[in-house]
Amino acid sequence: MSVHSFHLAAMPLHTATGALLRPPSAPGLRHIEVLAGMELGAPVVSPSRMQIRRLAVFAEWADEAALEEYLAQRPFGRRLAAGWHVRLEFLRRWGTVRELAHLPVEAERTDPGAPVVAVTLARVRLPELPRFIRWGRPVERQVRDHPETTLALAAMRPPRSVATFSVWTSARAMTGMVFGRGDGDTARRHSDAMKERDRRDFHHEFTTLRFRPLSEHGSWDGRSNIIP
Template sequence: MPKTTVHRQEVFSFHCLEVPFYKLPYYLYFYLKGKKPQGLLHAEVLLRMQLGEPLFSKQRYHFSQVVLVAHWESEEDLEFFLHQSKQDPIHLGWQIRLRLYRRWGKIREIESAAIYQKNFDVKAFMAAITLARLKLTQVFRFTKWGKPVEKQVRDHPGKKIAFAAFRPFRSFLTFSIWNSESEMIQMVQGRKADRDGLEHKHAMEERNRNDFHSEFTTLRFEILKEERMLTKDSFR
């Protein structure tokens, strides 16, 4: 019998972890460095934030929750890591497994991530992640243009769930799930101003004029699997 070749496809996973407040620095900066999971290509751990809340309000920051986005050589490597981490907060939190099908822009650590052909219905749920390294000199300008976009995304009828995250002092992330890719594109492009808004479109024009970031990427994903289904009540 000829040997069967198993094709291992890269996957991303996105997690939300409940952690003790006093361990927050450990999770933000050291959590996975000591574990060295097999097959982990890159990971980012950030503090979760509520979209649209004032910058200095306590409602904006969830100091007992961190989010983790991880890039794996295969889903088997992710499964092995979770199996070895049954006493870890990552095992108890929710997760989504994702396959990358579009990338725009560049973040050095995930520049080599494989991009797969989109093979799901255009009307199906899809996920989007943006990841940015802010220029410290542009923080206040980024906040000025970014806050209206946060409210636009938060209130858009086409999104299922959306939130942001950051890691001091330069890393910023947004994560969203949309009812369909077309609804997300309509929001980004502001096709119907009365429904989709124009904030994102204007912010991108301003970014093109004078970039807020030293690195920036936006990623679109097919959703492979959800654990602990996401709802709008999950992140209030």
């Protein structure tokens, strides 16, 4: 049975740059996205906006054994193993990115009260980048500051790949944010941005994936037990 993983790891500059330019391959590795970490809501021009030495890696594996072998046997895998990662069971997909289009729209029903992990991946239309930033940064702050997220971050790989990753205490809390339920001026930031995207798409391709967390490994920025 296939398994997904999401990793955060600090890397030497040459290792990080090499992985961004040429993503690794290995037996049992079906797809991998290597991206530079970003701080959600950070100014567009700042050192926090693109952190090349702090990689975010999202991958699909044939099975958990392939993931474990990669982390133990490959040089890049051992660097990933020194950071933090969560292993994930796929639940649901919205939208389409070519490399992940084989995933079903719904693999399994989601328990509304259970913790979930959300991953988005987009290939941005470069002429739409200013609009994407203008509408996206308020949503970044909304997700980052939401009381029901235990970790939320973004990542990018120039020139057009952008991803987000968030851990939620429950699926109910996540969908409440997505559809603008709640009080205050910030509650509808995400739903308003989705309406703007429907009016004129920011992306060539876009997908949102929902997962059940299976297990958590390591630590990140001194934190562990990030999964509720």
